Amino acid sequence: MRWVNRHVRRGDRLLLGAVPILLLVLLYLFLATQRHAANPFDKILPLPDGMMKAMAGLLFQPDQLTGQLLFWADTLASLERLGIGLGIATVTALLVGLVLGVLPPVRATFGPLVTGIAVIPPIALLPILFIALGLGETAKIALIVIGIAPVMVRDIAAHVAALPREQIVKAQTLGASSWQIMTRVALPQAMPRLFHAMRLSLGPAWVFLISAEAIASDVGLGYRIFLVRRYLSMDVIIPYVVWIALLAVAMDISLTLLSQRLFPWAHGDSH
Amino acid sequence: MSALLSLRDVWVEYGDKIVLERVSIDIEAGSFVSIVGPSGAGKSSLLRLILGQEAATRGSILLDGTPLTPECGPDRGVVFQRYSVFPHLSALRNTLFGLECDQAPVLARLFGTARREAVEEATGMLAAVGLGDSLHLYPAQMSGGMQQRLAIAQALIKRPRILLLDEPFGALDPGIRADMHQLITRLWRDYSLTIIMVTHDIREAFSLGTRVLALDKRRHDPHAPHRFGATAVYDLALRKPAPDAADETEEAAASPDGEQDNEEKVGHG
Numbered sequence: 182m183r184w185v186n187r188h189v190r191r192g193d194r195l196l197l198g199a200v201p202i203l204l205l206v207l208l209y210l211f212l213a214t215q216r217h218a219a220n221p222f223d224k225i226l227p228l229p230d231g232m233m234k235a236m237a238g239l240l241f242q243p244d245q246l247t248g249q250l251l252f253w254a255d256t257l258a259s260l261e262r263l264g265i266g267l268g269i270a271t272v273t274a275l276l277v278g279l280v281l282g283v284l285p286p287v288r289a290t291f292g293p294l295v296t297g298i299a300v301i302p303p304i305a306l307l308p309i310l311f312i313a314l315g316l317g318e319t320a321k322i323a324l325i326v327i328g329i330a331p332v333m334v335r336d337i338a339a340h341v342a343a344l345p346r347e348q349i350v351k352a353q354t355l356g357a358s359s360w361q362i363m364t365r366v367a368l369p370q371a372m373p374r375l376f377h378a379m380r381l382s383l384g385p386a387w388v389f390l391i392s393a394e395a396i397a398s399d400v401g402l403g404y405r406i407f408l409v410r411r412y413l414s415m416d417v418i419i420p421y422v423v424w425i426a427l428l429a430v431a432m433d434i435s436l437t438l439l440s441q442r443l444f445p446w447a448h449g450d451s452h
Numbered sequence: 453m454s455a456l457l458s459l460r461d462v463w464v465e466y467g468d469k470i471v472l473e474r475v476s477i478d479i480e481a482g483s484f485v486s487i488v489g490p491s492g493a494g495k496s497s498l499l500r501l502i503l504g505q506e507a508a509t510r511g512s513i514l515l516d517g518t519p520l521t522p523e524c525g526p527d528r529g530v531v532f533q534r535y536s537v538f539p540h541l542s543a544l545r546n547t548l549f550g551l552e553c554d555q556a557p558v559l560a561r562l563f564g565t566a567r568r569e570a571v572e573e574a575t576g577m578l579a580a581v582g583l584g585d586s587l588h589l590y591p592a593q594m595s596g597g598m599q600q601r602l603a604i605a606q607a608l609i610k611r612p613r614i615l616l617l618d619e620p621f622g623a624l625d626p627g628i629r630a631d632m633h634q635l636i637t638r639l640w641r642d643y644s645l646t647i648i649m650v651t652h653d654i655r656e657a658f659s660l661g662t663r664v665l666a667l668d669k670r671r672h673d674p675h676a677p678h679r680f681g682a683t684a685v686y687d688l689a690l691r692k693p694a695p696d697a698a699d700e701t702e703e704a705a706a707s708p709d710g711e712q713d714n715e716e717k718v719g720h721g
Contacts, residue, residue, distance in 0.1 A: 345535035350505055353524035355610055357552035361560045365549065369540040446540050446590040
């Protein structure tokens with residue numbers, strides 16, 4: 182049997198997917214044990230009990246300075262920034278993308294501007310944002326929005342513009358105005374794509390969040406990682422990175438499920 | 453002047469490429485006009501012209517004596533070969549769309565009594581095309597034939613003056629196609645429609661139409677094939693038997709005009 186025809190059953194797929202991850206964990210444990218056998222005070226590859234000890238302090242003991250449980254304060258601060266940034270970017274992408282995609286004169290007027298903004302590396306704008314908006318929350322959220330919104334706008338606009346011409350013509354023969362075509366034909370069909378764009382933007386959004394927090398912040402997952410780097414605290418950095426990965430995976434999965442639930446017609450729910 | 457739609461000396465040019473030249477056709481209300489011709493002979497351009505999706509370079513098109521604006525409108529319905537229905541709406545909502553656009557300009561949604569009436573009308577129309585049991589299916593859950601039935605119902609609910617069909621049955625298998633022929637003939641008679649159908653299938657053109665137009669180039673310049681456009685080289689009025697037994701006993705009433713070597717150039721366009 183050819184490999185292209187070997188389809189894996191659902192249960193087996195979970196199992197197969199877990200194998201490489203388990204192997205990586207085992208490899209890490211093997212290397213860490215080896216280093217600790219040579220030097221019990223090794224900081225580069227901490228063992229699980231070392232990580233748990235370090236994390237217990239952040240998870241359960243209030244910080245002496247602020248009185249907060251640091252891990253949870255970091256998570257909350259980061260998720261808030263990410264959520265607001267992603268939310269603003271998504272709404273912008275939907276509104277601007279829809280108008281650009283449906284109305285050719287608007288596309289001709291603002292298309293080049295959006296492309297121009299999209300090609301600027303957002304991190305290069307970070308100093309401008311810090312100067313203009315101060316070092317507070319606004320600058321960090323603005324970085325996320327500027328980082329991901331243009332790409333999302335272009336994606337939605339391209340998707341809407343690529344709707345079959347036949348559909349737009351058909352809608353007009355049914356008496357639809359530009360507004361009705363936008364709200365009843367283009368908008369609903371842009372929604373699944375918007376969820377897709379959000380999923381793809383999650384990665385860059387995290388990058389911009391961590392960058393902004395690393396440079397100027399006093400709380401946040403990225404801030405903590407860069408803070409404890411000074412003490413070579415791999416026993417904090419590694420659990421934080423794993424936690425960020427888990428958060429990102431959870432968001433990705435929930436966006437997928439939500440999209441399938443809300444737009445069954447777009448997910449091959451056929452025959 | 454009894455013609456519902458008349459084209460007067462219409463030319464369509466894209467840059468220096470001439471697609472249609474000197475097309476003059478009068479179409480009476482209640483006729484079923486089939487348009488045939490080789491690929492690239494401007495069949496679809498002619499349809500887009502009548503639909504209002506394109507403007508003529510020269511000449512005029514009159515609907516009921518008033519010139520057409522080059523924009524699609526609810527007086528001309530259309531069914532394309534594909535993509536005619538909205539994938540995000542169920543069959544019922546696809547059919548409701550035309551009524552909603554008309555009656556609710558801002559929200560394009562109806563509520564209360566207006567909605568009940570619209571749903572009733574749409575349900576009736578879907579039953580007329582044989583989709584009475586599939587009101588809540590999405591297009592992706594339907595076969596190609598069902599999607600075309602839906603597209604027809606969607607167009608008919610607006611009671612268009614002219615129904616334009618662009619190779620509507622081209623992608624269907626022969627059995628389904630025969631069913632669709634019966635359906636469209638029945639709807640044409642029941643709703644006294646005026647239909648213009650573009651097709652590749654000569655047999656279909658003759659069995660359904662009351663008139664067959666063949667588009668092709670009259671002249672052909674081998675060095676500049678794009679400099680001559682196509683026009684109606686044959687215009688055959690078919691005398692149908694009794695309106696209740698319209699099938700394949702067609703009779704050609706017009707004589708072919710145009711040079712004999714037209715046939716040799718089929719496919720060069």
